[in-house]
Amino acid sequence: MKTFISTFIFLLALSANAFATYVAVLETVADEKAKDSVSLSDRQYLTNVLREQAVKELPATQNYTIMTRDNINAMLPPGIVLEECEGSCLAETGRNISADYICQARVGNFGGTLTLTAELYETAGNKLIASFNGRGANVVELLALIEQKSPDFFRSAREMTESAAKESGIVETTSADTAKPVAEEVKPEEKPLVEKAADEPKAEPVANVGESVPTNVAVQESSGVAHWVFFSIGGAVAVTGGVLAYLGNKKAKDAAEKGGDYIHDLEHNRDRAESGQTMRGIGLVVLAVGVAGMGISFAF
Numbered sequence: 001m002k003t004f005i006s007t008f009i010f011l012l013a014l015s016a017n018a019f020a021t022y023v024a025v026l027e028t029v030a031d032e033k034a035k036d037s038v039s040l041s042d043r044q045y046l047t048n049v050l051r052e053q054a055v056k057e058l059p060a061t062q063n064y065t066i067m068t069r070d071n072i073n074a075m076l077p078p079g080i081v082l083e084e085c086e087g088s089c090l091a092e093t094g095r096n097i098s099a100d101y102i103c104q105a106r107v108g109n110f111g112g113t114l115t116l117t118a119e120l121y122e123t124a125g126n127k128l129i130a131s132f133n134g135r136g137a138n139v140v141e142l143l144a145l146i147e148q149k150s151p152d153f154f155r156s157a158r159e160m161t162e163s164a165a166k167e168s169g170i171v172e173t174t175s176a177d178t179a180k181p182v183a184e185e186v187k188p189e190e191k192p193l194v195e196k197a198a199d200e201p202k203a204e205p206v207a208n209v210g211e212s213v214p215t216n217v218a219v220q221e222s223s224g225v226a227h228w229v230f231f232s233i234g235g236a237v238a239v240t241g242g243v244l245a246y247l248g249n250k251k252a253k254d255a256a257e258k259g260g261d262y263i264h265d266l267e268h269n270r271d272r273a274e275s276g277q278t279m280r281g282i283g284l285v286v287l288a289v290g291v292a293g294m295g296i297s298f299a300f
Helices: 002-016 040-057 069-075 088-096 139-167 174-199 204-208 210-258 263-297
Strands: 021-025 064-066 101-110 113-122 127-136
Touching: 021 040, 021 139, 040 064, 040 101, 040 139, 069 263, 088 101, 088 113, 101 127, 101 139, 113 139, 127 139, 210 263
Parallel strands: 021 064, 021 101
Antiparallel strands: 101 113, 113 127
């Protein structure tokens, strides 16, 4: 029993970490009135700092992948002008480059003062999940604004990812939460049996209920068979889902990193990335069904 539980916990943890969440930080853009005050090199540095903050709040150890500038440029569809892309256009661009979350900062001018607006979108649902605004007399003050506001900004993506994982039953704390009830379940069963044997040495009570023993044994054996049937089927389904999620994620990641020098290469790799994401989603659903089946087995 303990061996099966340990195997289940290991497979669940492996499957939960078999996919990564991709985050794209697009280049900071500037409105026409602000371009003269904030050079291209300044905007690139603001982007670098914003991407650095994303790495800190969404680390690779928690299965986040912050896409590089080269990967994003290689996957961008032809004809996309980032200065003209806002709102739903950003979310669509994120889907085109196989990103789960996408963000961009925009520098503007208001009353002779520089302004900065940053938005973070969840691409699958086309949702704006975080944003911040601020003003500054120069680019240095805009940099300070990014350093101050971006931690909470990117934390919103982590909270949404964790919330989605909990709803699907796939969380990093699953192993700890599952192991604790197992340890507590063994003690109450063993201890009363020992005490009962010591306190009641007489055989008379056993003789009085002897006729019902075969029935109880049959029920227990039937429940045991049902338990292992559900557990085995659920385990097989969970493993299948985990494998699908892993392969889909690998396919999407390879396509995103490969890019291409020609339009047909970009389109081909973009299609492969989208196909990989779809496979990953199906795998997660199958994994959740398998985990649910294994949970049902403990009811028998």
